[in-house]
């Protein structure tokens with residue numbers, strides 16, 4: 001088991017604050033690798049007084065000593081990736097030779113976005129980011145997708161586009177021309193060609209040399225296509241297992257799985273959310289602006305709710321989380337009464353199992369334990385021992401209930417607003 005690598009994985013529905021933890025750990029990592037998802041993800045990093053927004057490029061690119069990887073399990077929208085690279089250029093962040101894309105990654109085409117938009121207008125809408133993520137993964141599973149490998153081969157790209165565009169036009173009732181897409185994507189190929197490399201081999205070699213690797217999860221465990229709140233999920237494997245399948249890395253190469261959870265719960269898009277704030281509880285909680293709960297990719301207001309231990313234990317088990325990062329504890333600073341869901345009442349019985357059936361999840365009634373709030377600011381606190389007694393109690397309760405130690409607590413968006421309980425990586 002390598003102790004030189006760490007996987008950072010969201011334990012809820014995404015937006016847990018992985019971006020901040022990834023940024024902190026990137027300072028110590030030599031290699032940072034993204035395994036799944038695409039530009040549906042988004043995080044904002046404030047560094048050197050400037051705000052940087054990332055969707056597909058690992059934010060570790062801000063540290064000049066790192067090499068960053070976009071794995072074979074991701075879906076790449078070349079237009080959006082090139083725009084991200086342009087932003088980096090403008091900010092004078094040198095990335096040549098430090099960013100590598102796997103030839104196995106699948107490409108998003110305009111017809112994927114059109115299909116995503118079409119589905120979102122119908123009865124099957126789930127509130128996607130409309131970035132074409134689902135339709136691209138659908139093509140991958142149906143074995144008709146087009147990968148970065150084909151992008152770099154003019155003949156293969158031409159043949160695949162000819163076949164796919166005809167089929168997509170039928171499905172969409174559109175008149176896209178494969179020749180236009182061939183021109184557009186050939187231009188992208190020229191720009192991206194220098195960045196395509198043997199990601200899988202390089203990560204294996206780095207791991208053999210015991211160099212420090214950070215595996216960057218995107219979205220969250222409950223958005224996983226298999227174990228999430230299906231069908232209100234994204235289309236990739238978002239839990240720790242996805243690191244292996246999405247980067248071509250063996251499970252023995254993951255040294256530590258750090259699960260990231262907010263001190264409460266949020267979700268964007270549709271789908272069941274058992275602990276969502278009731279009308280009655282809403283005034284107890286800071287609003288979306290005060291709690292910084294507005295989506296980085298789509299600008300949507302996130303739905304908010306109490307911490308859900310049934311959901312968290314489900315996610316911890318799926319990931320085999322070794323430790324936890326508790327994010328945004330400061331948002332609870334002025335909440336007089338804090339509720340934590342310890343079980344679900346379903347069909348007259350209390351259960352601590354997370355149900356697989358959507359209809360059951362919609363029916364469950366959360367069973368809450370109520371804790372007194374600490375009603376004092378925590379954002380200036382740097383050591384666990386200095387937290388107010390009620391906040392310490394909240395964290396210790398969470399550790400007891402999950403059986404997993406907390407290794408860091410975040411009390412504000414800035415890098416320094418972090419309480420390290422245990423050094424990682």
Ligand code: IMP
Pocket residue numbers: 013014015040041042126127128129130131132133134218219223232233234235268269270
């Ligand atoms: P898609 O990934 O765009 O297909 O969207 C599917 C579901 O995942 C929707 O509910 C989205 O809101 C959600 N989702 C996708 N990416 C993220 C993310 O990075 N954070 C939070 N939710 C996400």
